[in-house]
Amino acid sequence: AQKVTQAQTEISVVEKEDVTLDCVYETRDTTYYLFWYKQPPSGELVFLIRRNSFDEQNEISGRYSWNFQKSTSSFNFTITASQVVDSAVYFCALVMDSSYKLIFGSGTRLLVRP
Amino acid sequence: DTGVSQNPRHKITKRGQNVTFRCDPISEHNRLYWYRQTLGQGPEFLTYFQNEAQLEKSRLLSDRFSAERPKGSFSTLEIQRTEQGDSAMYLCASSSDRAEDIQYFGAGTRLSVL
Numbered sequence: 001a002q003k004v005t006q007a008q009t010e011i012s013v014v015e016k017e018d019v020t021l022d023c024v025y026e027t028r029d030t031t032y033y034l035f036w037y038k039q040p041p042s043g044e045l046v047f048l049i050r051r052n053s054f055d056e057q058n059e060i061s062g063r064y065s066w067n068f069q070k071s072t073s074s075f076n077f078t079i080t081a082s083q084v085v086d087s088a089v090y091f092c093a094l095v096m097d098s099s100y101k102l103i104f105g106s107g108t109r110l111l112v113r114p
Numbered sequence: 115d116t117g118v119s120q121n122p123r124h125k126i127t128k129r130g131q132n133v134t135f136r137c138d139p140i141s142e143h144n145r146l147y148w149y150r151q152t153l154g155q156g157p158e159f160l161t162y163f164q165n166e167a168q169l170e171k172s173r174l175l176s177d178r179f180s181a182e183r184p185k186g187s188f189s190t191l192e193i194q195r196t197e198q199g200d201s202a203m204y205l206c207a208s209s210s211d212r213a214e215d216i217q218y219f220g221a222g223t224r225l226s227v228l
Binding site: 004033035037042043044045046047050052091093095096097098099100101102103104105106107 | 145147149154155156157158159162170172203205207209213214216217218219220221222224
């Protein structure tokens with residue numbers, strides 16, 4: 001069965017702190033894709049990053065970075081120097097190549113306090 | 115703006131009434147998806163279309179739910195004889211043809227069944 005687990009329900013940090021959101025996934029497929037989405041209070045899911053199962057190269061984009069490790073089935077997301085505007089719910093999601101539906105975790109609510 | 119558009123944004127109805135939601139995808143996208151999100155949870159897949167063909171339906175989609183995508187453009191999701199348990203955010207997304215393609219989401223329709 002396919003599953004995405006985000007064990008952190010809520011994280012609260014002070015502005016300018018670094019914060020890492022954890023994501024662990026389960027799948028037996030060898031080809032799959034991992035995503036992070038952000039859901040601000042307005043409700044619209046905003047795409048942040050995609051990785052395929054063959055690309056374990058980690059990446060930094062501005063204040064965002066991603067750590068994908070197949071050995072531990074983890075796809076963690078880090079925000080450096082957090083800002084109040086980063087406050088949102090963040091979802092990790094999985095798509096198998098044999099399917100098209102996103103399988104979401106339960107989300108991590110991030111609160112960045114001024 | 116050429117993003118995914120959903121109407122209405124909010125719908126309040128009485129138990130037993132029928133409701134219909136509309137989704138207009140990004141114009142060049144062949145795939146359209148419906149998800150449901152309850153409070154504190156990640157979105158759950160309901161159904162998806164490839165052009166006008168409905169190719170997969172979740173077990174969550176009871177026989178009171180029906181979705182259409184005439185002419186492969188906009189889609190409608192109808193719920194008949196609404197129940198309080200139908201109260202949720204209904205999200206629509208669209209994408210190009212591959213599993214790895216990014217699904218872009220609309221702002222959702224929040225349904226409240228009284």
